[in-house]
Amino acid sequence: MAKSPSDSEINEAFEKLSKDAEKSGYHLNPDSGFTKDLIRSLLVNQDRYGYQACPCRLAAGKKAEDLDIICPCNYRDADVVEFNACYCGLYVSDKVVKNKLPVKSIPERRPAPEQRKNQNENAKTAQFAYPIWRCQVCGYLCAREKAPDLCPICKVSSERFELFG
Numbered sequence: 001m002a003k004s005p006s007d008s009e010i011n012e013a014f015e016k017l018s019k020d021a022e023k024s025g026y027h028l029n030p031d032s033g034f035t036k037d038l039i040r041s042l043l044v045n046q047d048r049y050g051y052q053a054c055p056c057r058l059a060a061g062k063k064a065e066d067l068d069i070i071c072p073c074n075y076r077d078a079d080v081v082e083f084n085a086c087y088c089g090l091y092v093s094d095k096v097v098k099n100k101l102p103v104k105s106i107p108e109r110r111p112a113p114e115q116r117k118n119q120n121e122n123a124k125t126a127q128f129a130y131p132i133w134r135c136q137v138c139g140y141l142c143a144r145e146k147a148p149d150l151c152p153i154c155k156v157s158s159e160r161f162e163l164f165g
Helices: 007-023 032-049 063-069 076-083 094-099 113-125
Strands: 132-135 141-143 161-163
16 A cells, blocks of 8 residues: 655655746646645655656556656646646646636546557557657757647747757
């Protein structure tokens, strides 16, 4: 059975995640009680599985199957761009923080288990599932449908990205 993290462990993780998020152009949800509950669940998953699986998704308990939902998950960027928050609401956009917009329900973007299995098998034979975007300023690479609104490394806007390869 996973142990319940102490308040000091949660506060320490909150400070670290907050600093990391801000450095990367993200923000943690400004509702600190809600955010600390999510962090508590991340720490429980860390103890239970050995990695911080998203607290709002059902983890398989096998790291290879859960790689896409280890926080920050593979879907965070697209969720924040489209809905101003990630699926669980831990990460939010500037708009939420500055305009105090409420975080709404985010639809699940993660493919069903059978689709994920097929994607993994197709990825072995195909080149890439998504176009590769390169930040022309710092060289940051990402694979997604469109370039991010803001580079998480150097903070330039999407027009500074080019299709790569």
